[in-house]
Amino acid sequence: MFTVRGPVDGSQLGFTLMHEHVIFRDTEFSKDYPDLSWQPDRPSALARAVTGLQAAADAGVRTIVDCTAFFHGRDMDFVREVNERVDMHIVVATGIYTFDYLPNMIMRRSLRGPGDRDILTEMFVRDITRGIGDSGIRAQIIKVATDLEGVTPNNERILRAAARAHRETGAPITTHTQPLERNGLDQQRLFRAEGVDLRRVVIGHSGDTTDLDYLMELMDAGSVTGHDRFGLYLPGWAGLPERVDTIFRLCERGYADRIVLSHDSILHNDRNDLASPRMAPMPDWRMTHVPLDVVPLLRERGVSEVDLEAMTVSTPRRILEAGPAY
Ligand SMILES: [Zn+2]
Numbered sequence: 001m002f003t004v005r006g007p008v009d010g011s012q013l014g015f016t017l018m019h020e021h022v023i024f025r026d027t028e029f030s031k032d033y034p035d036l037s038w039q040p041d042r043p044s045a046l047a048r049a050v051t052g053l054q055a056a057a058d059a060g061v062r063t064i065v066d067c068t069a070f071f072h073g074r075d076m077d078f079v080r081e082v083n084e085r086v087d088m089h090i091v092v093a094t095g096i097y098t099f100d101y102l103p104n105m106i107m108r109r110s111l112r113g114p115g116d117r118d119i120l121t122e123m124f125v126r127d128i129t130r131g132i133g134d135s136g137i138r139a140q141i142i143k144v145a146t147d148l149e150g151v152t153p154n155n156e157r158i159l160r161a162a163a164r165a166h167r168e169t170g171a172p173i174t175t176h177t178q179p180l181e182r183n184g185l186d187q188q189r190l191f192r193a194e195g196v197d198l199r200r201v202v203i204g205h206s207g208d209t210t211d212l213d214y215l216m217e218l219m220d221a222g223s224v225t226g227h228d229r230f231g232l233y234l235p236g237w238a239g240l241p242e243r244v245d246t247i248f249r250l251c252e253r254g255y256a257d258r259i260v261l262s263h264d265s266i267l268h269n270d271r272n273d274l275a276s277p278r279m280a281p282m283p284d285w286r287m288t289h290v291p292l293d294v295v296p297l298l299r300e301r302g303v304s305e306v307d308l309e310a311m312t313v314s315t316p317r318r319i320l321e322a323g324p325a326y
Contacts, residue, residue: 002138004090014062016316019228019262025073025270049267056287069095069143076135094127095143124165145176163194174202179209198222219258228262231285256307
């Protein structure tokens with residue numbers, strides 16, 4: 001499989017966080033207002049990102065999946081420079097991060113990609129087969145998102161484009177959902193309609209809910225659920241004990257091979273005002289929380305070593321070792 005540093009055998013992946021971000025930024029904002037974006041400059045942002053990723057490596061993380069898609073402000077130069085300084089496998093994503101809005105270069109050219117296919121499919125396939133921009137770094141997973149708006153016409157178009165790129169390349173799909181809306185099921189419905197093997201799909205952010213029936217329904221259809229926002233304990237969302245308990249109950253029922261863990265943390269995020277006290281209440285939202293805190297809590301709660309290995313090593317490997325096109 002492909003990583004930022006080149007091809008890697010699946011056996012080398014080890015402990016894997018399946019949904020993280022190296023960088024989140026608005027490229028136009030950072031071009032025109034660099035100091036406001038980088039806080040205050042690129043070298044300091046790079047240094048902070050290196051420190052955060054090195055801490056994860058020191059905690060035993062061997063691989064992260066960077067789910068930063070188009071519209072997040074992907075920056076392969078930044079990711080590569082971080083990776084040159086930290087010994088870690090970084091798998092990067094294609095896809096698009098939007099819940100409904102699509103810009104004109106996509107709206108107006110809806111089906112005008114080469115071969116008269118959706119230009120979104122063309123973008124995703126290029127990132128996977130040729131690499132992102134001129135970086136030479138090939139994406140290995142396709143990221144799409146559905147949120148409170150639900151499956152709007154634009155969202156349906158995005159999900160179908162992802163499904164087609166998946167079938168054309170074999171690269172797995174990983175999603176953003178709003179589990180309180182149970183819209184992972186809507187995503188599955190559309191993917192199924194496109195002939196997608198749901199076992200090759202990660203329904204992300206599922207761990208924000210404690211609704212076992214919803215989670216089991218997603219996994220009974222074959223998909224992996226992402227319990228991938230450890231540390232992001234926003235008001236009204238499941239806290240750490242609830243998240244740990246939910247995973248324990250699912251493991252008891254035999255679902256450990258369809259669960260992956262992560263934080264959805266971001267090493268450089270231009271949405272965060274570094275000087276703001278609002279940053280303070282989420283001290284656990286960092287790439288070391290799962291290996292250092294969550295895994296020991298799961299173990300204490302009664303999750304077996306076999307199940308822990310499945311969630312952190314073998315299931316991520318199974319997903320990332322892209323199957324053939326079909
Ligand atoms: Zn994310």
